[in-house]
Amino acid sequence: MKNNILKSILFTATFGALVACEEQIFPELESAEPVLVIDAWVTNRDQPQVIKITRSQPYFDEVLPTGVAGASVSVSDNLGNVFTFTEGATQGEYVWTPVGNVGFGTVGNSYELTVTVNGETFLANARMNDVPPVDSITFNKQEGTQFFDDLYFAEFWGTDLLPVGDAYWIKTYKNGQLLNKPSEISLAYDAAFSRGADYSGEKFITPIRTSINPFDEGADGSLLSPYSVGDSLYVEINSLSQEAFDFLTEVQLQTDRPGGFGELFSTPIANVPTNVRNVNASGSKVVGFFNVAAVAGNGRRFKSLDEVSRVY
Template structure:
């Protein structure tokens, strides 16, 4: 996942208008200022997930690159990764045939259990802790017409209860005909505590325009709802707000991490509920 760059470039044209003494004519020149980019220290990136489903324990390990390097992020092999349950049972993860991908297929997260992730690679150790909250179940999903930027599209809406008590957080992932749709769809219960919640899953293409695959009648839709912890909500929220320099932020910044030791990324322990439908 190409979320991180170790350095940031700023390139701005400054236009200077020079008034000429001749008959009201003007000449302009453009000056480009190139900042000298220093090589930044590379950081490890950990994307760790543990769910309440079989096969849901997966850790991806990669490393940042400098701004002028290509946008591929090969996995890092040779790490020792374990997950400890409630301080007693230690489960080692095994690297798959895909470099940098580590799994523990038999490890399934349970509500109320605390899990500690430990990653050791090239003499460095990184840790993170997370406790699985009670998974919230989807009541129903449906598609309805919504107008966005003057264009009418079919948008999927997820309906589910929110348990009483603040602190429930959700992430939604949708698939059209088996293809994952890009988008960072998250929600907390700051304004919906204890109520039935409806979340419309608006979507865009990767480059932010309106050319994403359009949902049509007869399409197969699958929605996954993740009951995430507050720190993971903060990770995805900060990614959306600051990692790209968008949403009014002055400069890009790495998203807030719950990993200790200097690595980037996250350790998410969450429940998943899934609903499917055929668009009418």
């Protein structure tokens, strides 16, 4: 009995010491040589496509990384077509602009990215996979309680493609603004979350369909309704390669950190894999990713409470 009491006291003291440590510390990290970063997420949307080239910077820097000027950037497909990305007005951004109403690339084609910087050449390969349509968007109501007001949630509807092995990135725009917090990265493998779930060809499962809701708090810490009458919503499904799905899964794991005491038990930060390689295996290092996505989307404005489909 005494041993149990002693253990309890020791645990309480240790826990209290841990949670009481609120002093900010700024550890000195070893400096590292900047690494080339190639951010190449190209889609078939009928709009200019941008590839960003920067260099890595110290972890605690609070400014955007400096863009790399003077690079040569192009993407070629398996049919011999070459898409040249020219240096834009913003340093480090290289842009391809569609002619007419024809977007970039074709579903099923394979693509190779070529970037030349300071005499070094970097390559990456990707295939444009197909994507299912966003069939519709509905709004649902969560009845308020003494702790929160009525909440209005959105849900999109769509069905995964056959055969097995499709991967998607669901992007949500609320009132024209992309929801881009780490916690708002929404990924699907077939119609579920991960490989082996056996949901190929099915409707996207509920957590995927409702992942398009932002969860923000008011100044008093109260939960705000994800959507209100007058808000607009646009949902995109972007196709991913298997490697891109793994890359974004790892990005979410590394960036959506719990903070505070929970950080003690979270997965340690680590480098995220890349599909970009230096032609010279002993040359400069490179990070980043290249993916070519087909995109399907649908939008809706929340016009009135009469549009609410379900009440919970």
